Amino acid sequence: MKLGLQLGYWGAAPPENAPALIAEAERAGFDAVFTAESWGSDAFTPLSWWGASTSRMRLGTSVVQLSARTPTSAAMHALTLDHLSGGRFILGLGVSGPQVVEGWYGQPFAKPLARTREYVSIIRRVLAREEKVESDGPHYPLPYTGPGALGLGRPLRPITHPLRADLPIWLGAEGPKNVALAAEIADGWLAIYYSPRLAPMYDQWLDEGFARPGARRSRADFEIAATCHVVVTEDRDAELAALRRVMALYIGGMGAPGMNFHADVFSRMGYAEEVTEIGRLFLAGRRDEAAAAIPERLLDDVAIVGDAEFVRAEVRRWEQAGVTMLLVTAPHRKAVRAIAEAVR
Template identity: 30%
Template sequence: MGRWGITLPLTGVPVLDHRALVAELAGLGYTDVWSAETAGTDAFTPLALAAQWSDRVRLGTAIAPVYTRGPATLAMTAATLAEVSGGRFVLGIGSSSPAIVERWNGVPFHEPFKRTRDTLRFLKAALTGEKVSEEYETFTVRGFKLERAPAHPVPIMLAALRPGMLRLAGREADGAITNWLGAADVPKVRAEMGGGELAARIFVCPTEDADAARALGRMLISTYLTVPAYAAFHDWLGRGEALRPMHEAWASGDRRGAGALIPDDVVDALIVHGGVDRCRARVAEYAANGVDTPVIALLPTGGDQLDLVRALAPGA
């Protein structure tokens, strides 16, 4: 295997309780720790701690929204993480979603492609230590310069689902971060992106209870894939007709019934489940199909999550 990542913090586990696990990760074969940012921890604080608990794993945000922090604040935060990690930090940015940006943070979710593109271009300049005065299409920066530029280059990756953002990631960023796709979908995404690193967050539910795994998967799929960007992504991937009943039920207000209408084969494509050996093999399929950095997102099964992370390691 090449890279093998884990999403931290784990669901329901306090941030500080990850210290011993993070110290073990590199020895287990994990190369990466990636954070997330929705309504739990922020994307950066857990990584700053992990940088002190391990001097080997790479650390990345997947992702930090481009709307909820100003461009200069993003640059300062990235520079700080690069410093405290000794150059092991990757900044993953993306548009996020209308719920997170507008409903929770009170920021208009306007022209997400352009805002992401403009933020990428600003950060590429600012993180070199250059003084930036620029009128971008979606914001203007006048006279910003980092007091201390990072000693090591900070790779920037873009959250990307469909062709436009995937091409932007391949053309101007250091790579793309994607999720909610099956292993068989990877070649289509890889081909659209072209060059650069491709990371994918893969939802893993290590349990032999297929009914329980599928029930959890249906709940998550109906919540995420009804977001317009994800709905369009799966239309592009070819699942539009299979997911149409779910979308119709959701639109009518039948949220509970929507999940029940997701076919088993869709759930099984998007949620890795089964025993730990099978799950590890399924994650490896993503890598074989073109994902450079598979990143496990562990779904709760009732088992000890720290032990499950150990069991899912590539060298286990």
Template identity: 35%
Template sequence: MTELDVSLPVAAQPSLEDVVSLAEAAEDHGYDRVWLPETWGRDGVTTLALAAERTDDVGLGASILNVYSRSPTLVGQTAATLQEASDGRFRVGLGPSGPAVIRNWHGVEFDRPLKRTREYVEILRRVVSGEEVRYDGDVFRLGGFRLRQGPPEIPPPVDAAGMGPKSVELAGRFADGWHALMLTPEGLQDRLDDFRRGADLGDRDPEDARVTMSLTCYVDEDGDRAREQVRQHLCFYIGGMGTFYRDALARQGYEDTAHAVYDNWNDGDRRAAMGALGDDLLGDLAVAGTPDEARERLAEFAGIDGVDALTVGFPREADREGIRTTMEVLAP
């Protein structure tokens, strides 16, 4: 049975209390896990620590922590601490993000993202094992670190996010799971092939890894209004967050649409950018509409073979009422 998770919003929440209360609501509604992205809002570590304190059973996860703004040793310490704080409910998601974020926001060169992600995963696992960390890689050379406290009884699983063939192959080869996003059901199948190929290269069973598909979701009695909220969100990412989302869409056979959205968005014509993303494609990338429409579409995504969990995320402009309504309507 496909699990159902929630991705907490990173924007439009007036206070930290509002964000953490959504984690409590997700637990009350029966969601399996609460993920927190870390972009330009509140930091993921502090927020997840508070969520661990305020919840009892729901899983918690970081999706994603980028592999540039913290050292891999520090991320390992963080993962061990959050696993302790949550009594074994934590799962860490890692990924390189992209140049627009890493160079512009963090002032770090976006260098060797795949190699860096692989080494992060390997170092993090050594840190949480409690063993002395000695590592001689292409990006990191470390020695002498060991956790002073005992290691977690259950090491937190380490997932990797990725959109391109090589990054997804890397997740299959080295990580405990893969986070998929900006993929249609058909496009997902190509990436699942990459994921399974990576598992074969790592002499691993792909069934032992968790595939999590992230979906932007919004429910409104006015279905068209719900679709416009999601359309604006998708176009922001395709057009405004570098070229990764544009290229991911183009790889799936939507090159003209991807470039029309990207070009119009960067020319400042938001209306034309949104007009280029039709309802059919929107429905293949997201869940939006009336309550009945949204439940039906989510069930179709849940039926995709090879997907272990779906994550209900929210448009960046969604208000508190819309987020809570969507969470309640789509709850398991």
């Protein structure tokens, strides 16, 4: 089992201890460090700034949002960071949700699967640098010939030769069609909420993608990086109480009524009634009650919280379910060390 340190995206200000966490993670044997973006800090800049102090860990985005930049722009970021890191970059991509895509980026959210497929295809062509990059669209036509075009655009190849044509691309995915697409066209799956209990269901989704003509990978060389709240503690109840508040936000407050992809994940896990109640309470402003409504078994499905022996046993269970990397957060260096020691 590999470990990835998830720094996420910033709140009101940059996290002051990120460099210390990264240094401790590299010393402790973590495989990678990841950054994210939502509608504040971007993912690439912090990764390049903080990643400059690393020498071994892979540097990844989990995730950058498709609608934030064109596929050729994302490819430019990726090939640049790959060069600067000596071939250690992982490009993690995700579609986000309609509230962010249409509200913040001013882009249409429709057809996320088709957009993802086209986006990744263009990035692959940029990185291959075998020919000038052209695309018939319909989502990212190159050259652009639509309304307002001057008709002067021409196909181009990147000036800079990419370090790796096979730079790994991982996809953030939650639903069955998205997961199957990741297995078909990507090198890894970034699972935001994964439950080992449901591994047979995930395997069906993945196998559908692996079986498609031209699939890029097989189960043998495909990475599954699962976000997991791992805490080594003797006070399990206190940690679960804190986790409940975070989960209430994602289940009840992320997305719009009727279109919350995180809530859908937990409904598929068998918590449809609980999800409805959590959403009702959260949207009514009763956030403490929403948190209290989250059952402990739901938390145990997606998190590992307990003493070192318990954590070690649970990590083995996640590994047996097919997970190759756990993406974990840590508030301080001591927590980074505790996780590494428990897992190793």
